[in-house]
Amino acid sequence: MFRATTTPAPDKFQIWMTQTWLTLGAAVLAAGFLQAGAHAAARANFTSAHGAKPLALALEPVAPPATGEKVLVWQGKDVDGDGAADFVNPTGQSPRTHDAYGFGAFGASRDGGSRKHEGVDFMAQAGQPVAAPISGYVTKVGMAYADDKHLKFVEITNPAIKYVARVFYIDPSVAEGDVVRLGQDIGAAHGLQTRYPDGMTDHVHLELMGPNQKRMDATAVLSERYVTRFGA
Numbered sequence: 001m002f003r004a005t006t007t008p009a010p011d012k013f014q015i016w017m018t019q020t021w022l023t024l025g026a027a028v029l030a031a032g033f034l035q036a037g038a039h040a041a042a043r044a045n046f047t048s049a050h051g052a053k054p055l056a057l058a059l060e061p062v063a064p065p066a067t068g069e070k071v072l073v074w075q076g077k078d079v080d081g082d083g084a085a086d087f088v089n090p091t092g093q094s095p096r097t098h099d100a101y102g103f104g105a106f107g108a109s110r111d112g113g114s115r116k117h118e119g120v121d122f123m124a125q126a127g128q129p130v131a132a133p134i135s136g137y138v139t140k141v142g143m144a145y146a147d148d149k150h151l152k153f154v155e156i157t158n159p160a161i162k163y164v165a166r167v168f169y170i171d172p173s174v175a176e177g178d179v180v181r182l183g184q185d186i187g188a189a190h191g192l193q194t195r196y197p198d199g200m201t202d203h204v205h206l207e208l209m210g211p212n213q214k215r216m217d218a219t220a221v222l223s224e225r226y227v228t229r230f231g232a
């Protein structure tokens, strides 16, 4: 390192080598970023309602046709007639059926029949990502119960289709004023075992208000159907 050099040539060669390696390194890094970007773009397309169909169509011919498998998927209704779904199941799971605290269906009896359940409870694993059931913007992040700061809800309003969705028991990753797209991750499901320790099924409670501003059964716009899926 501190060796005196008799001619400038080795130094120049060293500088040239260093520059070459730096250039190569930068090229490799740039390629990596490009690839990561392409993957991110593919993921974004896959989760966006409008991008999903063209991507799926483009990929299908590549998949082996022999291993078709019937899978249950949740299909959102298209209420504005643009050919794309306007609703997404927030957890991807079925509604909670019956447990120690009752049924999870819309209109189920609560408090010994004195009131009715005003949402649909979609089963969830505590900590799982929760998807925006409608696109729109976040009009409120609030507390589900005044005495419990851990259980929050996110309200999303979509003035175009005139729907409002409230997604309960999540740790939000969005804030009031944020624009969210259909199916976007808006937070993580919060476990309910602390508040309901005697056998509650963990779930996300979804309240949906339609154009008449009354709470409605979300399964009217979210239905299960079988599709044939190919490959892995």
Ligand SMILES: [Zn+2]
Residues within 6 Å of the ligand: 104, 117, 119, 120, 121, 205, 206
């Ligand atoms: Zn509920």
